[in-house]
Amino acid sequence: MMHWVIVPVLLPLIGGLLQLVARRFGLPAQRVLGLALTGGLMAVAIQMLILAQAGDTLVYNLGNWPAPFGIVLVLDRLAAMMVLLTSMLALAALGYSSVMRVDEQGSHFHVLFQLQLFGLNGAFLTGDVFNLFVFFEVLLLASYGLLLHGSGAERTRAGLHYVVINLIGSTLFLFAVGALYGAVGTLNIADMAQKVAAAPAERSGLIAAAGLLLLAVFALKAAMFPLYLWLPQAYANTSAPVAAFFAIMTKVGVYAIIRVHGTVFGEQAGVLAWLHMPWVLAGGLVTLVLAALGVLAARNLREQVAYLVLASVATLLVAVGLNRAEALAAGLYYLLHSTLLAGAFFLLADLIRRSRGVASDRFGVVARMHGGRWLGIGFFFAAVALAGLPPMSGFIGKIMILDAALAHPWRWIVLASTLVASLLILVALVRSGSFLFYRPQEMALVEDSQLGEPPRKSALWIIGSMLVTAPLLVLFAGGVMEFTNETAKQMQQIPEYIEAVLGNPLSGEEQRMP
């Protein structure tokens, strides 16, 4: 029972090692093993969601060291939700890469994929800032390999930028963690929250500087203005399943802001309380407007979807920055929706690119395609959901965020930029959709020489199963919102979190009892 918390971290780690061995038996064996492992991870994640649903914060002492001295893993509603979302996205991305044989383009795809899951789950579950750094490095190193998977000069160029900027980010992370440790003398998030609240006034400047430096690092991961420039090229030039899976990577940055800053600089922190909120809100708003302009200006479909990911993460940052439980709850609902839909959109863009042949996914070249009907329906569906039109889940998420924004002093700026950005995104998607799917029909008499490959049925099924989450999230919006409301409330109950982590008895004694 107690050991459930560590299973989502251990399973992909062992899975990655097994994949290394399975490589000798060829790619089909690796595919079966990868899908089995990821499916198993999803089952574990559902089990953890059931555990966390009870409302307790479950704490796992690694090596059985008590909390401020050893590293702890903490499972609460938010962590369980993120782990489940990651495994769902991973299953779809892995299924697509197996069906479309993306994993043939280079070596060790399946190994890196499992290690990426290891890093992600570790980052979601850890309760220690330095351990968070280590898991960030694990997931980044795996993501470098996945991003460069396959080849091509554009991919290498975008990959180099991505690697260098993230290495600088890691250095800043260490500076921030070091300064925080120097100021309060602990690395455990719960203990840090306590120590920051009790810190003498002359230390508060140093703590604020370190906290904001840490915010800059998380903002880099979350692609917040002005640190978002790496994202569009990196995501647009990598292979489709990797880009789809990376839809969760920016969310890790947002999660880290909610977890670390939300806990350490919560309302108990006195003068330092909610130190990060204005930065997150302002950064989110600027990113949102710029991302919408990017969606409008994109030269090909993959770049457009990359900017859509940016817009969704910016909306999420706005929801976090509003600093209200209702806004956070709406933001978490939006997170579920936008991650799955953006992932599906990346896969769909890849199918469209393949079926257009040499025209690829560029706007500006009119080309016919195979299977335009199903791809067109999928595009319409995904575009309506991501632009936030009713009756899809994006609409519900956005309207609840705006509703929560009405009580905020910046409400007019928030309303104006969110609505203008939504309009721009809608216009851009209508334009690209009619360009890709209507205009080729007028030219139906042109010779079929440049047609690409028809989309595979199984790939369409995978995308369809991801897209269907949008209406499902609407149908079950009541239950999901109840859950995210509880989650947001739990995130505000910082004394309970501290109590659960630091007051946790050693688990070993209970384990030895039969």
Next chain:
Amino acid sequence: MEVLIALSVGVMTACGVYLVLRASTFPVVVGLTLLSYAVNVFLFSMGRLKVGAPAVIDPLADGYADPLPQALVLTAIVIAFAMTAFVIVLALKARDELGNDHVDGKGGNLPDDKEAGA
């Protein structure tokens, strides 16, 4: 000693930032290495600077050095080492595929390429 450590961290960080902003991949890699050196020394000094104090319990000692930053530095060194190796290989791959060592792949082929080709 505080001044010396602070100066060395500051100078290394400044050099690292300058080199990271250069346009060729090799100075960028050296800059990243310098930044990681700077952060290692910085982390080390965050446990407060003490001379000759034991880190492990000793009944005769009148004070202790903080062992935790040393463990953090060790982890950071290992990670930075692996990352440097990776980024060097990536820079070589970019040099190979883009035809030059500009970080954006701009600037045409290098002269030695033409000589080698001729």
